Amino acid sequence: MAKPRKPKATTSARRQRPAPAQSSRAARRGAKPLEQASCERFLLHEARLLDEARFDDWLALFTPDGWYWVPSEPGQDNPHDTVSLIYDDRRLLETRVRRLASPRIYSQEPRSRTSRIIGNVSVEESSTHACTVRSKFVMIEYRRESQRLFAGTAFHRLVQADGGIRIASKRVDLVNCDSPLDGIVVPF
Amino acid sequence: MTVLDNELSRLIAPGRVHRRLYTDPTIFELEMQRIFEAAWVYIGHESQVKKPGDYFATQMGRKPVVLVRDGDGKLRVIRNQCAHRGALVVAIEKGNAPEFTCCYHGWTYHLDGRLKAVPLNHGYPQGFDPTDPKLAMLQVPRVKSYRGFVFASGKSEGPALEEWLGHMTSSLDDMIDRAPEGEIEVAGGVFRHAYDGNWKVYFENLCDAAHPLFTHRSSIEAAQQQSDDVHSDGTGEIAIRQMRQNGAPYSFWESQVGIWTYPNGHSYLGDYHDDSKLVAALKDPVFREYIAALEQNKGKAETKRVLEVRRWNSNIYPNVSLMSQFQQLRVVHPIAVNRTVVHTYNFRLKGAPEQMFRNTISFANIVNGTGSLVLTDDLEIYNRLEMGMSSEGAEWLQIGRGYQSDVPDTHGGRRGKNSTSEVYIRNMLDAWLGLMTDRQVAPARAAS
Numbered sequence: 001m002a003k004p005r006k007p008k009a010t011t012s013a014r015r016q017r018p019a020p021a022q023s024s025r026a027a028r029r030g031a032k033p034l035e036q037a038s039c040e041r042f043l044l045h046e047a048r049l050l051d052e053a054r055f056d057d058w059l060a061l062f063t064p065d066g067w068y069w070v071p072s073e074p075g076q077d078n079p080h081d082t083v084s085l086i087y088d089d090r091r092l093l094e095t096r097v098r099r100l101a102s103p104r105i106y107s108q109e110p111r112s113r114t115s116r117i118i119g120n121v122s123v124e125e126s127s128t129h130a131c132t133v134r135s136k137f138v139m140i141e142y143r144r145e146s147q148r149l150f151a152g153t154a155f156h157r158l159v160q161a162d163g164g165i166r167i168a169s170k171r172v173d174l175v176n177c178d179s180p181l182d183g184i185v186v187p188f
Numbered sequence: 189m190t191v192l193d194n195e196l197s198r199l200i201a202p203g204r205v206h207r208r209l210y211t212d213p214t215i216f217e218l219e220m221q222r223i224f225e226a227a228w229v230y231i232g233h234e235s236q237v238k239k240p241g242d243y244f245a246t247q248m249g250r251k252p253v254v255l256v257r258d259g260d261g262k263l264r265v266i267r268n269q270c271a272h273r274g275a276l277v278v279a280i281e282k283g284n285a286p287e288f289t290c291c292y293h294g295w296t297y298h299l300d301g302r303l304k305a306v307p308l309n310h311g312y313p314q315g316f317d318p319t320d321p322k323l324a325m326l327q328v329p330r331v332k333s334y335r336g337f338v339f340a341s342g343k344s345e346g347p348a349l350e351e352w353l354g355h356m357t358s359s360l361d362d363m364i365d366r367a368p369e370g371e372i373e374v375a376g377g378v379f380r381h382a383y384d385g386n387w388k389v390y391f392e393n394l395c396d397a398a399h400p401l402f403t404h405r406s407s408i409e410a411a412q413q414q415s416d417d418v419h420s421d422g423t424g425e426i427a428i429r430q431m432r433q434n435g436a437p438y439s440f441w442e443s444q445v446g447i448w449t450y451p452n453g454h455s456y457l458g459d460y461h462d463d464s465k466l467v468a469a470l471k472d473p474v475f476r477e478y479i480a481a482l483e484q485n486k487g488k489a490e491t492k493r494v495l496e497v498r499r500w501n502s503n504i505y506p507n508v509s510l511m512s513q514f515q516q517l518r519v520v521h522p523i524a525v526n527r528t529v530v531h532t533y534n535f536r537l538k539g540a541p542e543q544m545f546r547n548t549i550s551f552a553n554i555v556n557g558t559g560s561l562v563l564t565d566d567l568e569i570y571n572r573l574e575m576g577m578s579s580e581g582a583e584w585l586q587i588g589r590g591y592q593s594d595v596p597d598t599h600g601g602r603r604g605k606n607s608t609s610e611v612y613i614r615n616m617l618d619a620w621l622g623l624m625t626d627r628q629v630a631p632a633r634a635a636s
Contacts, residue, residue: 083549085559099406182571
């Protein structure tokens with residue numbers, strides 16, 4: 001699992017991901033490559049948004065064709081041929097975030113509280129406009145008198161767009177992805 | 189046991205069930221013997237053990253067993269326990285092995301469970317005989333495959349598998365008939381859910397047409413508000429369509445879905461999709477390609493017949509539920525009176541377009557995914573049922589919806605005149621009482 005793997009392109013036209021428009025814009029502007037420190041700051045910012053349940057702001061970090069993926073198997077090759085704990089294209093991610101704000105989301109009654117630590121951040125691959133960042137996380141989720149502990153590795157594909165950093169994709173490999181688990185509602 | 193038998197009978201009444209069925213550890217222990225060691229219990233699918241030596245370690249009720257194809261190609265279900273000191277022998281979920289060896293003292297077993305070799309065997313007392321059939325990874329007495337679906341029973345006598353399944357064989361047939369080449373295989377990984385509640389409440393939710401509109405409101409509303417102009421690679425499209433379907437009005441759930449029940453606790457809910465993609469999806473190019481493959485292999489008339497079978501969940505008591513139309517299968521593993529684990533699988537239809545399997549995966553993620561926007565609310569219900577029932581509040585739970593309007597049906601069945609009838613719960617409890625009090629088949633309809 002040394003490298004994040006992008007889902008394979010498929011023969012179906014509607015599954016082909018358009019090339020991110022941001023990249024050419026970023027290149028035209030002559031943006032500097034993303035550095036480790038700014039990637040790290042970005043990940044901490046993202047973790048804070050999630051811990052503070054600011055899910056709309058979290059969603060806004062993703063590119064218009066960004067995707068979010070939590071595989072069900074260690075080393076899972078792609079989200080299309082094997083089930084995933086979560087695999088959201090942008091459309092489903094928007095629905096997920098909208099549901100999180102619903103007063104009728106019974107699986108969040110009472111709401112979870114989370115606390116995350118992000119560490120071991122490394123830039124794995126970098127070009128002028130994009131990079132892949134690998135990081136470790138530990139997250140405690142507290143809900144209804146019990147705590148769950150999650151840990152794993154995240155792979156962010158970060159791009160420079162609109163004067164900031166955006167998530168083109170995020171893959172989260174849980175160490176216990178294939179364990180029996182109660183529902184996962186709050187994103188990692 | 190007679191006293192307890194009488195006690196058990198008193199826990200079920202027409203249209204009512206006592207909460208003890210879901211909260212009493214003594215009853216749970218008895219269920220493990222009298223239901224999970226007596227009834228035909230689903231073990232796995234033959235495609236999980238294709239070649240001699242292929243094995244799949246699972247549970248029969250709470251007990252660890254191994255489904256294995258032996259050297260002669262015969263299917264066996266053996267207890268996953270060494271005959272020496274009792275350790276679990278097979279510790280990995282699946283693989284291929286020429287024999288099984290216990291990691292403690294090296295006792296080695298043939299694939300059919302017979303003891304093959306014992307290291308240091310001179311040290312055992314006189315009369316120690318490694319060929320004694322009791323010194324084995326013991327075979328579960330009856331193992332039978334229905335067209336690839338493997339069931340086992342801990343009882344050496346009783347109704348044959350097909351007799352037990354009755355009309356539900358038609359749901360298993362439907363799963364296979366949908367494959368253009370007439371073959372299916374387990375593929376695409378597995379979800380494993382856990383909740384702090386009784387195993388029975390899971391089954392009692394799967395045919396419940398009255399809950400989606402309420403329980404799943406958050407995902408229904410979020411999906412209804414979702415713009416379809418936003419980028420999707422196909423995954424969100426399938427998921428959002430499913431969530432919107434859950435939002436069909438009560439009038440639809442009551443009159444158009446359909447609920448059928450059959451002897452031995454089995455039932456199925458009719459399908460509720462008005463869908464142009466996954467079901468009879470004539471406009472979808474992938475589905476058109478699929479229909480062409482079906483017609484080429486089976487002819488037009490048979491293809492029409494196959495596609496007209498439209499079922500949502502088919503529940504085969506006591507531990508397996510399938511969605512033949514969507515190639516899903518769920519297996520319930522009771523862990524304790526208040527703890528249950530469910531494994532869900534997908535099937536690949538041989539001869540169907542590859543994209544169709546990918547649609548199956550997207551569908552699985554939304555209906556069975558651990559992080560699904562839908563299933564997470566069902567899991568919450570299972571947890572809350574346990575919390576509520578153990579509150580010492582209402583003793584008797586209501587399962588009387590449709591009680592006075594259900595009607596007899598073919599194949600010894602009974603169906604709800606109204607699709608939201610709880611007839612499927614009453615039917616399961618009739619079977620429950622039959623098994624728990626060790627009568628041959630469901631006795632006089634206790635709950636219904």
